[in-house]
Amino acid sequence: MGVRSSFIAAALLLSASSVVLAQQTTAPQLPTRPGQTLTVDMRDAKNNLVGTVQVRPTAHGTLFTANLMNLQPGGHGFHIHERGVCDPPDFKSAGGHFNPNQGEHGFDHRGKYHAGDLPNVYVTAQGTAMVEFHTDRLTVLPAQTVAQTGAGMSGQQTAGQGDAGTQESMEPYSLLGPNGTAIVIHANPDDYSDVNSAGPRIACGVIKPPS
Numbered sequence: 001m002g003v004r005s006s007f008i009a010a011a012l013l014l015s016a017s018s019v020v021l022a023q024q025t026t027a028p029q030l031p032t033r034p035g036q037t038l039t040v041d042m043r044d045a046k047n048n049l050v051g052t053v054q055v056r057p058t059a060h061g062t063l064f065t066a067n068l069m070n071l072q073p074g075g076h077g078f079h080i081h082e083r084g085v086c087d088p089p090d091f092k093s094a095g096g097h098f099n100p101n102q103g104e105h106g107f108d109h110r111g112k113y114h115a116g117d118l119p120n121v122y123v124t125a126q127g128t129a130m131v132e133f134h135t136d137r138l139t140v141l142p143a144q145t146v147a148q149t150g151a152g153m154s155g156q157q158t159a160g161q162g163d164a165g166t167q168e169s170m171e172p173y174s175l176l177g178p179n180g181t182a183i184v185i186h187a188n189p190d191d192y193s194d195v196n197s198a199g200p201r202i203a204c205g206v207i208k209p210p211s
């Protein structure tokens with residue numbers, strides 16, 4: 001086989017693999033293992049992009065990396081809400097906090113707290129923020145996978161068994177359940193106890209599987 005024919009063979013191989021790649025990037029695909037990062041576009045009440053949040057699965061939960069801009073300086077509540085719908089301007093469509101374990105709001109609550117409770121983000125005088133935080137309470141594994149592997153919603157199952165009603169699952173809850181979820185940024189910082197302390201919703205982004 002001459003140089004020319006092996007070149008053609010290599011070219012054919014290359015085009016065959018590009019076809020496979022194209023199929024993979026166009027077909028919707030749920031993440032099934034740690035390492036596949038989701039990018040959430042955050043938009044304000046006027047539907048302007050105010051940054052992105054990377055949602056990266058880890059071996060122990062989820063790492064959030066927020067890169068934000070054009071926000072009011074100061075502290076802002078940052079939560080996961082229970083519906084993957086962000087209708088401006090008030091974003092009430094996103095529902096309440098993501099709370100599959102039926103807890104109370106805030107890290108200061110002694111019992112179960114909302115899985116969607118996350119730390120505040122602090123915006124600079126320039127209107128930007130770059131924040132990373134990790135939680136072991138949330139996962140971007142599909143809800144079905146979490147259920148099949150015995151992870152996730154077992155908190156509710158345990159509650160149904162009576163005596164262990166106050167025991168909470170240590171496994172993470174899926175951000176990609178049937179209703180979807182959304183990241184919501186509030187006008188004020190969360191005081192980690194009062195559900196209303198963070199005030200109105202100023203930005204929202206739907207967490208969805210890669211398309």
Ligand SMILES: [Cu+2]
Pocket residue numbers: 077078079080081097184186198
């Ligand atoms: Cu919120």
